[in-house]
Amino acid sequence: MNTVSQRVAAQYERHIYPPPLDDLSGKAARDKTERADPKYFSAHLWPEGPPRNNLRILSAGCGTSQAAHVAYNNPECSVTGIDLSEASLAHQKQLAERHGLKNLKLERRDIVEVGASSERYDLIICTGVLHHMERPDEGLRALASALSPRGAIYAMVYASAKRVGVYFLQDMFRRLGVAQDAGGIAFVRKVLQELPAHHYARWFLPGPGVQIEDAELVDIFLHVQDRAYSVQEALDLVSGAGLTFQGWNDNGLYTRDAHIDPASEMWPRLDGLNEQDEWSVVDDFTLHNMRHSFVARHPSDDPPWRISFDGTDWLRYRPVRHPSLTPLGGGKAQRGQFQFTLTPPEQILLQAADGQTSISAIAGKLSEPAAVSERRELARAFFRRMWRLGHLFYRTA
Ligand SMILES: C[S@@+](CC[C@H](N)C(=O)[O-])C[C@H]1O[C@@H](n2cnc3c(N)ncnc32)[C@H](O)[C@@H]1O
Structure with missing residues (x-):
C-alpha cells in the first residue's frame, strides 16, 4: 500500500x-x-x-x-x-x-x-x-x-466547477497545520462562519440551522488527498x-x-x-x-449501446422512464431540479414509455398528425429531447 x-x-x-x-x-x-x-x-x-x-x-x-x-x-x-x-x-x-x-x-x-x-x-x-x-x-x-x-x-x-472554493480552503487549512482531530474540526467550524460573503466555498455550506457532521467536514475540508x-x-x-x-x-x-x-x-x-x-x-x-x-x-468500433436519433434504428428503441421521473398533473412532470411541460401528444408518448414498447409502436398511438412520417418525426424530436434531458433511457435490443 x-x-x-x-x-x-x-x-x-x-x-x-x-x-x-x-x-x-x-x-x-x-x-x-x-x-x-x-x-x-x-x-x-x-x-x-x-x-x-x-x-x-x-x-x-x-x-x-x-x-x-x-x-x-x-x-x-x-x-x-x-x-x-x-x-x-x-x-x-x-x-x-x-x-x-x-x-x-x-x-x-x-x-x-x-x-x-x-x-x-x-x-x-x-x-x-x-x-x-x-x-x-x-x-x-x-x-x-x-x-x-x-x-x-x-x-x-x-x-472542478463547483469545488474550486474547497481547494482554496484545503490549501489554507494545510498551511495552518489544522489536524483531523476535535480541535481541528472546531477550528474549521469557526473559520467557516467567518468566510467572506463572496468565497466560492460558500456553495458547500448548508442552509441555516443545518450542521455538517464531523466526518463530512473532514471529508470536504481536511481530506488528506483529493482532486x-x-x-x-x-x-x-x-x-x-x-x-x-x-x-x-x-x-x-x-x-x-x-x-x-x-x-x-x-x-x-x-x-x-x-x-x-x-x-x-x-x-x-x-x-x-x-x-x-x-x-x-470496453472500447468497440461499433458499440451496440450507442444511442442515436439519426438513421432509423431509434424506431426500434424501447424507452424506459428514469425511476425519479414524476408526473405532476396538468401536463407537467419533474425529475430532480428539472421541471417541464408536455403538450397533449407528448403526454401520450411519455405515458406509453414502459420499457417494452418500441418508439415506432408508441408513435402509432398518436391520432394526429395524420401522416405516419409526421407522427414519427414528432416522436423522434420528443424522445431525442427526453434523452438529452436525461429523463428517459432506451433499450436498443
Ligand atoms: C467517500 S467514500 C465513498 C464510499 C462509497 N463508494 C460510496 O459512494 O458510498 C471513499 C471510500 O474509498 C475508500 N478508498 C479510498 N482509496 C481507496 C483505494 N485506493 N482502494 C480502496 N478503497 C479506497 C475509502 O477508504 C473510503 O471508504
Whole structure:
C-alpha cells in the first residue's frame, strides 16, 4: 500500500464516511439508491441488454454501505466490496449479518491490486474513490483490467466547477497545520462562519440551522488527498484507461437543452461543436456540477449501446422512464431540479414509455398528425429531447 493509501485509510478508519445505513429495507436506503444499481438502472448501464442475469459486481472503495446495499437489491448477483478502511468494512459486515446476505464478499484491498487477481466483473461501481488515490489513472486502469468484455464501469469523480472554493480552503487549512482531530474540526467550524460573503466555498455550506457532521467536514475540508476533474479531464481519464465513454449518469446536466436559452447567441455556436465540447461549455457556463458520474465500457468500433436519433434504428428503441421521473398533473412532470411541460401528444408518448414498447409502436398511438412520417418525426424530436434531458433511457435490443 503506498503512503497516500495509508493516509487515506487512516482518515476513513477514524472519520467514517459516508454515514452508514443501518437497515437496507428502510426508507433511508431506498432514498439512497445507487445510480449504478442494476435493479433500477440496467437499461442505463446496458442499453443493449445486460451481459447476464447473475452479474458479478465489484464495489471498489465500497465505504460503509454500498456493496451490501447492491447485494441486498440484487440477490441473484454476486457482489464483492473492497475498501482500505476496516471500520467501513465492519459496517458492511453488520449489514450482511442483519439481512443474511449470502451473495456478498468483503475484502480489505487497495484498488490498484484489483487487476492482479483473475476475477472479472460485469459491473464495477467506483463512486467517490478515484479522486482520493495518488494515481487515479492507475486506479481506473486496474479496474479496467478486471472488467469482463461486455462489462460496464460506473464511476463518480469530483467536478472542478463547483469545488474550486474547497481547494482554496484545503490549501489554507494545510498551511495552518489544522489536524483531523476535535480541535481541528472546531477550528474549521469557526473559520467557516467567518468566510467572506463572496468565497466560492460558500456553495458547500448548508442552509441555516443545518450542521455538517464531523466526518463530512473532514471529508470536504481536511481530506488528506483529493482532486477534481473538468469535463475534458474526466473524459481523458476514461480514454487513458483504455475505456470508451458511454455516457453521463444525467445527460440533463451536460446538454444545453435545460440551461441555455435557444435565443442566446451561444446556440448557433454550439451547433458547430462536437458533443464533448458542448458538455464542457455547458459545465463551464452553469457551474452546476459538483461531481461527474458516468458509465465507461470496453472500447468497440461499433458499440451496440450507442444511442442515436439519426438513421432509423431509434424506431426500434424501447424507452424506459428514469425511476425519479414524476408526473405532476396538468401536463407537467419533474425529475430532480428539472421541471417541464408536455403538450397533449407528448403526454401520450411519455405515458406509453414502459420499457417494452418500441418508439415506432408508441408513435402509432398518436391520432394526429395524420401522416405516419409526421407522427414519427414528432416522436423522434420528443424522445431525442427526453434523452438529452436525461429523463428517459432506451433499450436498443
Ligand atoms: C467517500 S467514500 C465513498 C464510499 C462509497 N463508494 C460510496 O459512494 O458510498 C471513499 C471510500 O474509498 C475508500 N478508498 C479510498 N482509496 C481507496 C483505494 N485506493 N482502494 C480502496 N478503497 C479506497 C475509502 O477508504 C473510503 O471508504
